[in-house]
Amino acid sequence: MKTITQLGIFNNKIASLTYLFVIFISLGTFAQNTGDPNGEGDDRMKIIMEFTSTDLNVREIEVIADNNATSNYDLDFDVQLNNALSQDMYWMIGGAKFTQQGIDEISTETVLPLGIKTDMYGMNSIAIDKLENMPSTTKTFLHDKDLDVYFDLADGAYEVNLAAGEYNNRFELVFQAPETLGLTNSQLNDKSIRVFYNNSTSQINVQNKSNVKIEGVEVYAINGQRVYAENTINSRDSIKVNTYNMGTGAYIVLAKTETHVETQKIIIH
Structure with a gap:
């Protein structure tokens, strides 16, 4: 009986040492992954x-x-x-x-x-x-x-x-x-391009006020569906887009120029 008791104590000590060894290895791995060899901080981006x-x-x-x-x-x-x-x-x-x-x-x-x-x-x-x-x-x-x-x-x-x-x-x-x-937001406020809906002609007008090159115009319905796209314009003139195939409601117009993208929400009625 004495021998069995001593063996049990010995096994418990081995189990405790194994547990501590696993904890030590885990902490060492965590310190390595933080980028700090001492595990005291994290200088990673x-x-x-x-x-x-x-x-x-x-x-x-x-x-x-x-x-x-x-x-x-x-x-x-x-x-x-x-x-x-x-x-x-x-x-x-x-x-x-x-x-x-x-x-x-x-x-x-x-x-x-x-x-x-x-x-x-x-x-x-x-x-x-x-x-x-x-x-x-x-x-x-x-x-x-x-x-x-x-x-x-x-x-x-x-x-x-x-x-x-x-x-x-x-x-x-x-x-x-x-x-x-x-x-950027500052470019969104750039007024070199003015976008508006002309109710009398049923057209979207992209007015070019500073003679920048307009490379393309896209129109999106409020649900995100693209309803018009022309990306090979490359013109310094103002652009007009017919809206006969667009229903009434809100739309987002993107006018792409050689310097930025102008976005404007319009209402077709």
Whole structure:
């Protein structure tokens, strides 16, 4: 009986030492993943994005730069979204949805695809909630591929009307923008282009007040459906768009010039 008791004590000591060893290894791995060899802080670059849906639900997602991560799926860094809300935003990695992701670096060449899901028509906004350990020179742009717009998120939230559905190949977070396509709120207030509806002629007028080159005009219904597009205009004259095939209601007009994109909401009646 004495021998059995001593063996039990010995086994308990081995189990305790094994448990402590596992804890020690886990803490060491966590310290390594924070980018601080002492585990005392986290100096990695991090971006937290905020999505506000039509019914004002808020989702935050984050990306972190770590030398141990890759641009593909990483078990130690990426957190998959298993149960998406009816209105939600997420990172897209290899066709799957994630709320957190790690990447090896954040540079001007980095492109991070975003997905949005919504079950109703309405306004949605995408914004930067927080930047951590980012160089002061870093610029962040929301690229709307359908509208070919790069919106500077330092200027505020990007707002877009979306119909019900999933948009998994339309939006992406990028860190540089073609100079002629960058869109900011200050440019939205640029009055070199005036867009208005002329009720007497049933036409949308894109009035060119500063002789800039108008490269294209697109018109979207309030549900997000594109009802008109002409992207090979390349004219310095004013443009007129017939609205005979458009019903009454609100529309968004995008006039693309050689310097910026002008957007204007109009009412056809």
